[in-house]
Every structure is written in structure tokens, then in C-alpha cells.
Amino acid sequence: MSPETPTKASSSSDSWLTLDVWAVVIALLLALAVKFDILHNVPW
């Protein structure tokens, strides 16, 4: 953890929910891409 973490954390306290929404939106877009074979057989 960097020394600035607390300041960053406090300044982002209102935006961490937005991060959740972004994660859901991007996940749904990826799911659509998989569904319509834009992304297919993603390797691991």
C-alpha cells in the first residue's frame, strides 16, 4: 500500500459504487460478445 492510499481511498469513497456498475456493464458486454460469437473459445 502506498503512503497516499488513505487520501486516495477517502477521495474515491463516492466513486467506488461506480466501479461496481462499470464492472457489471463490461461483464454484460463481454457476455454479449461471447453470445454472438464475437469472442469465441476464449483460451486459458
Next chain:
Amino acid sequence: MATSTSLSAVARENPLLKAVSIIPGVLLLAGIGYAAKVLERTINTYAKTHHWTFPNIEYVLWAIIIGLFISNTLTIPKVFQAGIDTYEFWLKLGIVLLGARFVLADMMKLGGISLALVVVEITLSLALMTLLGRLFKLKPKLTSLLAIGSAVCGVSAIIAAKGAIDADDEDASFAMAAILALGALALFTFPAIAHSLHMNDVSYGLWAGLGVDNTAEATAAGALYSDAAGKVAVLAKTARNAMIGFVVLGYAIYWAGKGQAAVVTNKAAFLWKKFPKFIIGFLLMSLLVGFHAFTKPQVTSLGNLSKWAFLLTFAGVGLRTNFKDMSKQGLRPFIVGALGEVLIACLTLGLVIGANRIWGL
């Protein structure tokens, strides 16, 4: 210095520059993650070819070790920081996508057991941390933050509670440092203990989800044991995260009653604001798979995308753990945190063993 400050200020205001500013750090996360995968494969192949008896070190551990090595031996240039900070986004993206790998019935059964255990775990953790905070004469709000962090979900819970109970930056920093340091220790101790107890994947996953505080570390601790344990750890941790609003609301009301925090006027709005929205995405993804929206190969693809997202998260876990910075935060909160965490780990282990006897996990 002035130039870098003004540049970052411009980046904050311009979304395009903001997007560009995360690229170096994300590439670093991806590079570490990929190197970890290559290392796992290469070492295993080499050991097999040369008939060595070498413990299988998973990519998860390699990613964390490489990250830890970089952050504790080198000075990471500022240009990487914005991208490294995205590890939490990759974590949440990975969790939402992981929803695709849960059959709805399994999720309901395990989720139900997890929720029951979570309620017991939260009650015990809050009581224990409050008691330890009083015994060690920590500041009351720091005790509250440590209790919330250890009972619910680590750093996110501390950040959510900090504003609600009007705690100091310094207290939040202490509590976060203690939770992160102990989470890093759990990565190495939890799998070792579970192996010595011959725990099955589900029991261990539940224990990691209940006993490790920060979501990234809980996910990593689960994945270090096995893929199946990683899945269950995420589910248990998600059930725990869902409680964040209720616990923070309780503390906000307590401190408002003492006249040391703002009064919560609309409790429903407060709960919704604090609720981690990615959980809805996680459930939605599982529902979509449950309704056969995807074919089997497509579900595998979604699962693999989730693994890639987690890979970046694990690299971030190592990179943001700097033991020198943590040691600057002071010893007393760390001792209280450590004592509490060891006791909570024992209690949750007992809970999981009990649940295994009752429900046959």
C-alpha cells in the same frame, strides 16, 4: 514533480486522458499475470521432464510473488500507479463473470449456507474486535473501523464506514494497513493449514471466504487451494459483502447517537448506496446461464474471461502490498488486528467444520 501533478490533474478532468493514463499500469498487471502463467507451466514441464519432485506452485502464487518482489524491491514509477489501482475493477469484473460458472441451485444451497455462517461470523467478529480494541485502548472509531473491516469486507467496508461514522483519515489508514497486511499473511497460512487438515474444496472455499477479509485476498486464497475452492470462496465472500450496508448503517446510527457522526435520515437509500452493486451482476450472470442463455462452450469462455480478470487482480494484490509502508502505520492496531484475525480464523474454521458435519459440504 509539478509537471506530474498538473498532468495527473488534467488526466482526472479528461476521460480520454484518464483512459490512456491507466494503460501502462494495466499492461504491467497483464505482464506479471502472463509471466506467472508461463512460470507455472515451464517449471511444471521442466520438473516432469527431469523427474523432479517439485511442489506445484500455481500461477496465482507466482503472480502475487512477482508483484510483491517488484513493489518491495523497486520504486514503481508513478506512470504505472493509475493502472495498478484498477486491480479492484478486474476483481469485480472477474466476480461478475464467475457467476456464469455457478449452477443456480448450487448457488442457492451454498449461498444459503454461506449467508447463515456469515451472520454468525459477523456477530462474533464485531464483538471480538470491539473487545480487543477496548482491551488495547485503541481509539473508539479506529476500533469500529477494525471491527467493520474484519467482520465484513476489508478495505471496501472501511472506506464505506469512514464517511458514515466520520472517522479520521489516519484511523482509516491504520485499519486498512492492518487488514491488508493480515490478508497477505492469510494467503500463505490458510492453504497450508487446510492442506494439513485435508479439507475438501467446498469447506476450504467457505473458510477462505469467511476468514480472509479483503475480497481480492479471499479470492486469491481460495484459488491457491484449487479452482473449485476459489469459486466457493468468492461466493462466501460475496455473501459477506452483501451485508456491508447493514453493518455500516448500524455503526452510523451508533455514532450519530453519540453526536459524533451525521444522522442517517433515509435508511433505505443509505443501504442501497452502500450495497455492492457487482453482486447483482454476479447473480444476473448465474440466472442467464440458468435460463440457458449460453451454450456450454460459451459458459467455458465466460469462465476463462473471469480467470483472466482475476489474473490481473492477483498481480495487483502483490504490487500494492508494500511491507515497509505497512510497518510505518504502527504496531498496536496491527497487534489488535492480528489477534482478532487469528481468533476469527479459528472461529470460522470451527463454523465450517460444524457446517460440514451438519450439511455434508
